[in-house]
Amino acid sequence: MFKKIGLTVILLIIALFTIITWTFASPLQEAVVTNTDVASENSQAPKNIILFIGDGMSPSLMTPYRHYSDDTATAELEQTAFDPHLVGQQMTHSADTKETITDSAAAATALATGEKTYHSAVGVDGNGEQLHNVIEAAKTIDMSTGLVVTSEVIHATPANFFTHVRDRDRHSEIADASVDDIIKNELKVDVLLGGGLKHFNRSDRNLVSELQERGYTYVSSKQELLDSDSDLLLGLFAEEGLPMFLDRDEDIPSLKDMTKAAISRLSKDEDGFFLMVEGSQIDWGGHSNDISSMMSEMTDFEQAFEAALDFAEADGDTLVLVTADHGTGGFSMGVDGENHWNPEPIRQMKRTPQFLAQKIVNEGTVVDLLEEYVEWDFEVEEISAIQTALSNENPSSSIRAILSKAVDKRSYTGWTTDGHTGEDVNVYAFGPKSELWHGLSDNTSVAKNIFEVLEEKE
Numbered sequence: 168m169f170k171k172i173g174l175t176v177i178l179l180i181i182a183l184f185t186i187i188t189w190t191f192a193s194p195l196q197e198a199v200v201t202n203t204d205v206a207s208e209n210s211q212a213p214k215n216i217i218l219f220i221g222d223g224m225s226p227s228l229m230t231p232y233r234h235y236s237d238d239t240a241t242a243e244l245e246q247t248a249f250d251p252h253l254v255g256q257q258m259t260h261s262a263d264t265k266e267t268i269t270d271s272a273a274a275a276t277a278l279a280t281g282e283k284t285y286h287s288a289v290g291v292d293g294n295g296e297q298l299h300n301v302i303e304a305a306k307t308i309d310m311s312t313g314l315v316v317t318s319e320v321i322h323a324t325p326a327n328f329f330t331h332v333r334d335r336d337r338h339s340e341i342a343d344a345s346v347d348d349i350i351k352n353e354l355k356v357d358v359l360l361g362g363g364l365k366h367f368n369r370s371d372r373n374l375v376s377e378l379q380e381r382g383y384t385y386v387s388s389k390q391e392l393l394d395s396d397s398d399l400l401l402g403l404f405a406e407e408g409l410p411m412f413l414d415r416d417e418d419i420p421s422l423k424d425m426t427k428a429a430i431s432r433l434s435k436d437e438d439g440f441f442l443m444v445e446g447s448q449i450d451w452g453g454h455s456n457d458i459s460s461m462m463s464e465m466t467d468f469e470q471a472f473e474a475a476l477d478f479a480e481a482d483g484d485t486l487v488l489v490t491a492d493h494g495t496g497g498f499s500m501g502v503d504g505e506n507h508w509n510p511e512p513i514r515q516m517k518r519t520p521q522f523l524a525q526k527i528v529n530e531g532t533v534v535d536l537l538e539e540y541v542e543w544d545f546e547v548e549e550i551s552a553i554q555t556a557l558s559n560e561n562p563s564s565s566i567r568a569i570l571s572k573a574v575d576k577r578s579y580t581g582w583t584t585d586g587h588t589g590e591d592v593n594v595y596a597f598g599p600k601s602e603l604w605h606g607l608s609d610n611t612s613v614a615k616n617i618f619e620v621l622e623e624k625e
């Protein structure tokens with residue numbers, strides 16, 4: 168009897184709760200739906216598009232980066248510049264879905280052309296057929312174009328935006344395309360900034376002077392970049408990749424310097440511009456399981472993104488996208504379930520382990536050098552391991568690994584691989600049409616949606 172009454176009361180309460188929830192929740196739900204509708208109705212195709220690609224910048228890095236870049240003078244944890252603009256995630260697998268982990272070339276083909284392909288492919292499908300990319304589409308409608316990277320400009324990611332090659336390692340062929348591939352009497356890329364001079368200044372061909380003959384200004388230092396006012400610009404600031412963010416001297420521009428230089432030129436075009444900016448070396452830090460390089464390379468990337476955001480906010484007609492091509496390293500924020508991950512020892516590295524290892528090898532000193540560049544103390548065993556490694560076959564890489572592990576030990580950083588990882592990556596978007604990337608999408612949607620936006624612009 169009492170059980171029956173009890174059950175009835177419970178059922179009545181549930182019914183009442185459901186009615187109340189419906190009554191009060193409906194206007195809220197409608198309001199949310201209406202807002203989304205208004206956003207898509209109001210969103211006209213933007214004049215300009217800036218695409219940021221963090222190579223190897225998996226979601227697992229965004230939380231530690233928030234702690235690493237936190238203003239420790241305040242009690243709260245500040246957001247990163249990316250955080251407010253998170254809109255979704257995208258899948259990164261290759262054309263063959265059994266290839267759950269992509270390489271940079273296949274991922275960049277998806278991002279630049281909207282088509283999945285095989286590993287090492289640059290802008291071609293499984294049959295070697297050329298795939299139309301977003302820079303070619305932008306050039307066709309008279310927009311200006313730019314590529315800004317910290318790797319060599321012929322590296323897999325940027326190469327996908329201006330050429331088509333069966334193998335990412337055909338470096339000379341990729342470099343040649345920057346001069347030989349023509350659309351509507353113009354070269355595909357108006358502003359090309361990064362590293363890789365050795366692929367342009369070769370014994371068989373000098374692409375630097377060929378580009379100069381075509382009206383490009385060539386710059387090779389930060390000052391030359393700042394002083395130049397040419398709209399057609401080739402900037403190569405190192406023979407190979409640029410030095411990492413922590414290791415650069417004042418001759419080398421930051422990713423932010425290069426991004427601002429590109430925007431200031433490209434934005435003169437009344438037809439608008441497309442610019443791709445890559446934080447190329449976040450991935451390189453991941454391959455070496457080197458968290459101090461990954462975090463500081465993300466600072467370089469974030470500062471460039473902030474500069475683009477400043478432009479887009481003032482301009483009001485620019486879409487800014489940020490995503491990654493894949494994860495690298497399988498970073499883990501914590502290792503033992505007891506100790507909290509700690510960014511402080513990472514912040515206290517004044518140079519990267521790679522830089523320090525090379526300097527130790529060159530100068531043969533260990534203790535003094537580490538005291539100068541690292542704010543915490545090394546253990547006696549770590550110092551003697553470094554001294555022993557000095558007589559190894561490849562001392563620099565052994566010492567780099569010892570230094571990286573010393574940082575891991577103090578920060579409680581874990582890793583699962585020295586290769587890529589296959590998780591979905593974050594998408595951040597700001598400006599007109601950013602709603603196109605809401606929710607879970609595929610990495611091909613970057614190019615597919617950009618093609619759609621460019622068509623609407625025509």
Ligand SMILES: [Zn+2]
Nearest residue numbers: 222223271492
């Ligand atoms: Zn990559």
